[in-house]
Amino acid sequence: MNGSVIPLGPYELSLAASLLLLVGILSWRLQMGVERRLLVAAVRAAIQLSLLGLVLAQLFSTLSPWLITLVASFMLAVAGYEVWSRQSRRLRGWWGYGTGALSMLLSSVTIAILTVNVILQPQPWYHPQYLIPLLGMLLGNTMTGIAVAMDTLGRETWNRQGEVEARLMLGDPAATAIGDIRRAALRAGLIPILNSMTTAGVVSLPGMMTGQILAGGDPMQAARYQMMILFLIAAGTALGSTSAVLIMSRRLFDPRERLRLDHLH
Amino acid sequence: MNDLVVERLERPGLAPIQGLTVPAGQTLCLHGPSGSGKTLLLRAIADLDPNEGAVRLGTLRRDDLPAPEWRRRVIYVPPESHWWEEQVRPHAPQWPPDWLSRLDLGPDILDQPVRRLSTGERQRLAMVRALSRRPAALLLDEPTANLDDENTRRVEALLQDYQHAHDVPLLWVSHDPAQRGRVANQNRSIDGGQLS
Numbered sequence: 001m002n003g004s005v006i007p008l009g010p011y012e013l014s015l016a017a018s019l020l021l022l023v024g025i026l027s028w029r030l031q032m033g034v035e036r037r038l039l040v041a042a043v044r045a046a047i048q049l050s051l052l053g054l055v056l057a058q059l060f061s062t063l064s065p066w067l068i069t070l071v072a073s074f075m076l077a078v079a080g081y082e083v084w085s086r087q088s089r090r091l092r093g094w095w096g097y098g099t100g101a102l103s104m105l106l107s108s109v110t111i112a113i114l115t116v117n118v119i120l121q122p123q124p125w126y127h128p129q130y131l132i133p134l135l136g137m138l139l140g141n142t143m144t145g146i147a148v149a150m151d152t153l154g155r156e157t158w159n160r161q162g163e164v165e166a167r168l169m170l171g172d173p174a175a176t177a178i179g180d181i182r183r184a185a186l187r188a189g190l191i192p193i194l195n196s197m198t199t200a201g202v203v204s205l206p207g208m209m210t211g212q213i214l215a216g217g218d219p220m221q222a223a224r225y226q227m228m229i230l231f232l233i234a235a236g237t238a239l240g241s242t243s244a245v246l247i248m249s250r251r252l253f254d255p256r257e258r259l260r261l262d263h264l265h
Numbered sequence: 266m267n268d269l270v271v272e273r274l275e276r277p278g279l280a281p282i283q284g285l286t287v288p289a290g291q292t293l294c295l296h297g298p299s300g301s302g303k304t305l306l307l308r309a310i311a312d313l314d315p316n317e318g319a320v321r322l323g324t325l326r327r328d329d330l331p332a333p334e335w336r337r338r339v340i341y342v343p344p345e346s347h348w349w350e351e352q353v354r355p356h357a358p359q360w361p362p363d364w365l366s367r368l369d370l371g372p373d374i375l376d377q378p379v380r381r382l383s384t385g386e387r388q389r390l391a392m393v394r395a396l397s398r399r400p401a402a403l404l405l406d407e408p409t410a411n412l413d414d415e416n417t418r419r420v421e422a423l424l425q426d427y428q429h430a431h432d433v434p435l436l437w438v439s440h441d442p443a444q445r446g447r448v449a450n451q452n453r454s455i456d457g458g459q460l461s
Contacts, residue, residue: 162347168313170398171337180349256312256332 005215017042059128068128072109072135079104079139083244086147089154089264091251099247103146107240108138111232119228137208137229138236141193145237146244149189153248154264156181164259174257178249189241193234200230267323269310269339269402269434274318276309278302279458282318287402287434287451289323292425294449295438302458303438304343307404310436311341322402340400344407346391348379353390357397364393368419384411392420396427403428405437409444421448 020042027035059067080101090096112135116122122130157164160181167177175182200206201223208229212222254260271285279302287293295303309316312332320327327335350356354375362372368389379387388411395403408424409417425448428435439445445452454461 160349162345163349165313166343166347167349168333169311169336169341169343170395171333171340173331173333254315256315258313258315258332260315 056128056132059132063124063127065126068126068131071128071132075135075139076101076104076109079108079143082143083147083150087151087154089158090150091154091248092263092265095248095251095263099244099251100146100150103240103244103247104139104142106243107146107236108135108142111236111239112138115228115232134229134232138233141233142236142240144192145189146240148192149185149241150244150248152188153181153185153245153252156184157249157252157259158261158264161259161261168257168259174253174259175249177259178252182245182249185245186241189245190234190237193230193237197230197234200226206230267401267432267434269436270321271310272319272321274306274309274316274320276305276314276316276318278305279309280460282306282460285453285460287436289434290428290432291450292428292435292437292448293451293453294445295436295453295455296440296442296445297455301455302460303455304406305458306455306460307341307406307436307438311336311339311404313341337398338401339404340395340398340402341404342391342395342406342408344410346387346394348387351378352376353379353382356390357394359397360393361397364396364423367423368393369416385413385416388412389416389420392423396423399431400433401431402434403436405435407438407440410440417444424448 020038024035024038027033027038055071059071080097083100083104084090084097087096091099112131115134116125116127116130120130125131157178164177164181168174196204196206201209206226206229209222209226212225213219251263252260267289269287271282274282274285285293295306297303305314308314309318310320312320312327312335322338325338327339330338348356352375354360360372360375365372365374370386370389370393374382374386374390382390388408392408403424405424409420412420421444424435427433435448437448439448
């Protein structure tokens with residue numbers, strides 16, 4: 001079962017796509033109203049993945065550090081936008097985008113670079129065959145955690161502003177006044193990865209492992225890679241959510257530790 | 266002496282304020298139509314909203330202290346109390362039984378869920394909660410708004426005893442002329458953000 005990948009051509013892909021056509025017809029018949037969004041999402045996925053394939057092929061052949069940096073920055077920028085757009089109450093101005101993007105830079109990018117340097121050690125260390133998929137996995141997962149944590153923090157602070165201010169009025173420092181909300185936000189951010197570690201291999205066969213097995217890899221090796229990725233994602237999510245929650249909760253107060261909900265919108 | 270002195274104060278919604286002094290151990294009552302800026306003034310003195318100014322407690326200047334320390338000394342008590350834990354007890358380091366009984370509150374109320382209590386019970390508990398932090402000055406925003414006559418008198422008496430025991434200045438917002446007659450050493454009014 002070594003290296004024997006069954007190649008996929010346009011014909012095989014269109015067979016899979018025809019299933020979506022069925023879903024579209026179903027949506028239209030049942031008036032679910034998602035056929036348009038389904039079409040757009042499927043076309044987007046197809047274009048984005050084809051482009052990624054082209055870009056990766058180019059990256060693998062040139063190994064240009066600049067090109068790799070450019071691709072990684074683009075991925076980070078898009079992930080930052082995703083985090084921003086998923087919040088119901090976000091910080092005004094650049095803080096809203098910057099907090100999420102910086103937290104992902106601190107967690108995902110750092111951990112990806114650390115992993116290729118310390119654990120995998122390909123030659124050169126920035127070899128895109130390892131760095132880019134690793135970064136993609138990390139960004140995709142920490143993105144969810146950070147977005148959930150920031151959304152929880154903003155929403156809960158907005159809804160419980162009376163409680164936070166009651167504590168400020170009695171002389172509690174801002175960090176104590178928002179402590180409960182901060183902890184709730186961190187917990188919320190970590191729940192998705194905790195769930196996926198708990199059910200990994202029992203209920204769900206994680207994407208990376210599935211991919212390696214389909215590509216003819218050794219299942220035990222695939223399992224080890226999957227474990228490594230899960231651990232990295234958990235660490236990255238914890239690190240990223242913590243930094244996002246710390247930065248954002250600081251920004252909810254001013255230097256005189258007043259609750260400043262006018263910094264949200 | 267721990268006079269509460271507002272030398273000047275500027276904040277959105279209020280005309281600049283110059284010279285407002287509540288001497289230690291005395292009560293200054295503030296009245297004015299709703300929306301006139303009473304709450305804005307009290308919140309600004311407690312440094313809960315952005316404001317510019319020079320405020321001091323005796324010789325202690327507000328801007329020389331970290332804001333939480335200022336707010337622990339000069340406690341603002343809002344008309345509607347908020348509670349962040351399920352039960353009453355964790356909201357204060359201690360609940361002196363004597364104060365509770367003087368406000369007609371039994372000791373078992375501390376283990377009740379806050380949401381089961383009446384507005385009046387919450388308001389009286391909020392007063393004990395504030396006093397248990399041993400404030401050196403109090404900014405009281407309609408502290409008896411939801412209370413019947415009897416409980417109003419109980420709260421007034423407790424506040425005045427605390428005031429006299431610790432020489433505390435009280436800045437007291439009250440709608441009720443009779444109450445102002447009972448507790449005030451001085452009266453000021455505020456209208457359209459203008460203190461007079």
